[in-house]
Amino acid sequence: MHSSVIDYIHQRKTHYITKWKEDLTQLVFQQEGLSDDLTEDITNEMIDLVFDGLFSEEHEQEERLRRFADRLSHYGLPLSDYIRGLQSMRQTVKSDLDAQYSEGQVAAFEAWLDELISKLVDAGAKTQERVIDLQNVALKEMSAPLIPVFDRISVMPLIGTIDTKRAQQIMENLLEGIIEFRTQVVLIDITGVPVVDTMVAQHIIKVSKAVGLVGSKCIIVGIRPEIAQTIVNLGIDLSKFSTTSNLKEGVETALAITQREITPLSTS
Amino acid sequence: MRTQPSVEVGTEWGIVSARQAGRELAKEVGFNNVDQARIATAISELARNIYLYTENGVIELEVVEKDALKGMKIIARDDGPGIENIRDVMEDGYSSSGGLGAGLPGVKRLLDEFDIESELGNGTVISTIKWLR
Ligand SMILES: Nc1ncnc2c1ncn2[C@@H]1O[C@H](COP(=O)(O)OP(=O)(O)OP(=O)(O)O)[C@@H](O)[C@H]1O
Ligand SMILES: [Mg+2]
Numbered sequence: 001m002h003s004s005v006i007d008y009i010h011q012r013k014t015h016y017i018t019k020w021k022e023d024l025t026q027l028v029f030q031q032e033g034l035s036d037d038l039t040e041d042i043t044n045e046m047i048d049l050v051f052d053g054l055f056s057e058e059h060e061q062e063e064r065l066r067r068f069a070d071r072l073s074h075y076g077l078p079l080s081d082y083i084r085g086l087q088s089m090r091q092t093v094k095s096d097l098d099a100q101y102s103e104g105q106v107a108a109f110e111a112w113l114d115e116l117i118s119k120l121v122d123a124g125a126k127t128q129e130r131v132i133d134l135q136n137v138a139l140k141e142m143s144a145p146l147i148p149v150f151d152r153i154s155v156m157p158l159i160g161t162i163d164t165k166r167a168q169q170i171m172e173n174l175l176e177g178i179i180e181f182r183t184q185v186v187l188i189d190i191t192g193v194p195v196v197d198t199m200v201a202q203h204i205i206k207v208s209k210a211v212g213l214v215g216s217k218c219i220i221v222g223i224r225p226e227i228a229q230t231i232v233n234l235g236i237d238l239s240k241f242s243t244t245s246n247l248k249e250g251v252e253t254a255l256a257i258t259q260r261e262i263t264p265l266s267t268s
Numbered sequence: 269m270r271t272q273p274s275v276e277v278g279t280e281w282g283i284v285s286a287r288q289a290g291r292e293l294a295k296e297v298g299f300n301n302v303d304q305a306r307i308a309t310a311i312s313e314l315a316r317n318i319y320l321y322t323e324n325g326v327i328e329l330e331v332v333e334k335d336a337l338k339g340m341k342i343i344a345r346d347d348g349p350g351i352e353n354i355r356d357v358m359e360d361g362y363s364s365s366g367g368l369g370a371g372l373p374g375v376k377r378l379l380d381e382f383d384i385e386s387e388l389g390n391g392t393v394i395s396t397i398k399w400l401r
Binding site for chain 2: 161163164194195196197198199201202225226227229230233234235236
């Protein structure tokens with residue numbers, strides 16, 4: 001963009017800001033429960049983003065955009081409002097410039113603003129990606145918990161689809177947890193696993209064997225009737241492995257293995 | 269006859285969406301719980317084979333009718349390396365990937381009709397049907 005255009009925009013800055021604040025405030029106020037202070041803050045930040053963008057270095061601008069996108073996502077504000085804001089900004093400045101400058105120079109300003117918009121969209125998308133990554137990490141952390149329920153007895157409830165990554169996580173958590181909790185019997189509850197295909201079955205077999213290798217015993221619990229049928233159809237033989245149909249029976253078996261049982265208190 | 273959009277199997281998530289689509293359609297057609305599980309498991313096997321052994325492939329689902337019978341057709345189509353010896357891969361326990369080798373013979377037992385066509389270097393089409401009874 002020609003420097004005289006930039007200078008001109010700079011001169012008219014207060015005028016643009018007043019006009020634009022009205023537009024933006026309307027947009028931001030549409031969001032419920034946003035305090036006046038916050039609205040003011042975000043509006044100012046947005047204005048700075050544009051005007052400082054005209055005079056600052058490329059990489060500084062990227063960092064600013066990223067921070068700005070983070071804040072919008074933090075407050076749950078839609079990017080689209082700001083893009084509409086930038087469009088209204090473009091109209092204001094463009095009609096002002098039209099009177100003074102050649103078509104080419106006005107076009108250069110528009111191109112610059114378009115670029116800013118697409119960078120803002122990029123920054124917004126990156127923020128979303130980071131949020132999804134974080135959620136994935138959080139999900140992974142709780143995807144295969146080993147829970148000690150009695151002395152030497154632990155349960156691993158599995159809920160949802162088992163993919164390669166999760167299968168690995170199950171194995172790691174299990175072997176680590178067995179040592180940590182001195183587990184002698186581990187109950188793997190697959191009630192919440194929607195499909196037991198050959199890959200899942202093979203993994204259950206591998207896990208059982210590994211648990212055996214560290215000197216503990218593994219019981220597969222929660223094989224629903226329809227899953228039992230599909231396992232048979234697949235020709236997979238789980239008869240070598242301990243199974244019970246529900247967790248309650250599994251716990252009783254585990255107590256028996258560790259030579260204990262649950263009895264009611266005698267009332268004297 | 270109603271054709272569902274095919275599901276691309278590019279990632280492990282493709283396997284999940286294919287069998288979800290299959291389970292939904294199976295429910296709609298009126299299959300009971302056990303058959304829904306059979307259909308979902310069969311799709312899982314076919315889709316996982318596409319994921320493991322080919323670059324690209326799709327699972328196509330279709331409602332079919334023959335005489336008084338209603339059923340669901342599941343087609344797994346890929347343009348992967350193809351299968352050299354079909355008799356081998358239909359044998360229980362045959363696996364080139366250290367798997368159980370139960371997938372394809374299992375699918376044949378889970379469903380009612382099973383047809384496999386493969387050409388080396390040109391891909392594989394596996395057509396299956398489960399009839400509603
Ligand atoms: N779509 C395909 N394209 C090429 N080769 C295939 C395809 N599907 C299966 N195969 C070959 O057939 C073999 C047998 O497949 P099958 O699904 O029965 O067992 P698997 O995948 O090896 O193990 P799993 O029991 O986990 O399914 C595979 O190991 C693979 O070599
Ligand atoms: Mg397979």
